[in-house]
Amino acid sequence: MQRWVTLFFDKYIHESYFPSVGITDIVEILIIAVVVYEIMLWIKNTKAWMLLRGMLMLGFFILFAAIFQMHTILFLAKESINVLAIAAVVVFQPELRRALEKLGEKNLLSNINLFDKNKENQRFSDETVNGIVKACFDMGRVKTGALIVVEQAIHLTEYEKTGIELDCKVSPQVLINIFEHNTPLHDGAVIIRGNRITSATCYLPLSDNMQISKDFGTRHRAALGMSEVCDALVIVVSEETGQVSVAMGGQLVRGVTPDYLGTRLCQIQYRNGDSKKFSLRKGRRKDEDA
Numbered sequence: 478m479q480r481w482v483t484l485f486f487d488k489y490i491h492e493s494y495f496p497s498v499g500i501t502d503i504v505e506i507l508i509i510a511v512v513v514y515e516i517m518l519w520i521k522n523t524k525a526w527m528l529l530r531g532m533l534m535l536g537f538f539i540l541f542a543a544i545f546q547m548h549t550i551l552f553l554a555k556e557s558i559n560v561l562a563i564a565a566v567v568v569f570q571p572e573l574r575r576a577l578e579k580l581g582e583k584n585l586l587s588n589i590n591l592f593d594k595n596k597e598n599q600r601f602s603d604e605t606v607n608g609i610v611k612a613c614f615d616m617g618r619v620k621t622g623a624l625i626v627v628e629q630a631i632h633l634t635e636y637e638k639t640g641i642e643l644d645c646k647v648s649p650q651v652l653i654n655i656f657e658h659n660t661p662l663h664d665g666a667v668i669i670r671g672n673r674i675t676s677a678t679c680y681l682p683l684s685d686n687m688q689i690s691k692d693f694g695t696r697h698r699a700a701l702g703m704s705e706v707c708d709a710l711v712i713v714v715s716e717e718t719g720q721v722s723v724a725m726g727g728q729l730v731r732g733v734t735p736d737y738l739g740t741r742l743c744q745i746q747y748r749n750g751d752s753k754k755f756s757l758r759k760g761r762r763k764d765e766d767a
């Protein structure tokens with residue numbers, strides 16, 4: 478037995494090559510682990526998950542063909558692999574674009590304050606937060622439908638172009654007036670950048686999510702669709718129920734309270750992710766109460 482163990486160690490352990498592991502290698506392993514994890518998360522949360530499953534099926538099929546030496550299938554697979562790779566990039570262009578934009582959103586550079594040094598950290602003022610919250614719930618009370626997109630890091634210029642250009646300060650009166658029935662600007666969505674309403678009657682992409690409730694009409698689908706393709710916070714006021722809902726990152730929360738909406742807006746109010754609490758009682762942020 479002892480001889481067997483000695484032989485085993487001599488053969489497999491003694492002759493094995495153990496590379497020396499330095500700090501750089503550990504950092505490298507950590508970076509690769511994080512990147513692989515992020516890619517897996519991205520695959521899981523997008524249509525790429527279906528692509529991966531399709532590719533796995535194809536892989537098994539090719540393996541099967543290889544085991545049984547099916548030369549024609551192997552030849553076809555080899556020839557079409559490049560075409561399939563290009564097709565995947567074309568089909569998943571929106572998801573790939575979103576993933577790259579998300580990477581940009583992380584704004585690592587602004588955290589070390591090299592590039593954003595001169596930019597104001599605040600996206601919009603408390604007045605804008607209060608104005609949006611007030612307008613949404615006032616419209617909800619009288620069942621006026623509305624769709625409001627609050628821009629974050631990703632610029633929404635291409636969606637602005639689908640509507641009528643405006644440039645006015647956000648206020649509850651203006652928002653209510655825009656969405657008033659039978660007025661020229663009431664259809665479509667309003668886009669807000671900072672403290673300004675940049676355009677109205679904008680057309681937003683509809684979500685093709687099959688799992689969302691059949692009760693949702695196109696206004697809610699457009700809110701969800703928009704939140705899937707960019708980082709904006711999208712607010713919907715239902716004409717049918719008067720409920721206010723919020724969509725962000727492909728998730729729609731229905732029937733929110735003014736406090737909830739205010740808090741969500743405060744969460745995106747600062748570029749570096751700072752957020753302050755919103756208090757409904759005074760319609761202002763809690764830090765201002767002091």
Ligand SMILES: Nc1ncnc2c1ncn2[C@@H]1O[C@H](COP(=O)(O)OP(=O)(O)OP(=O)(O)O)[C@@H](O)[C@H]1O
Pocket residue numbers: 622623624663664665666679680681682683692693694695696697698699714715716717718
């Ligand atoms: N793609 C879109 N982009 C922007 N606005 C849209 C889009 N699709 C629909 N809308 C807006 O939604 C309105 C129609 O809403 P619809 O009744 O279909 O939706 P809903 O989700 O059931 O909302 P509601 O509860 O208010 O009825 C349109 O008049 C238009 O203003």
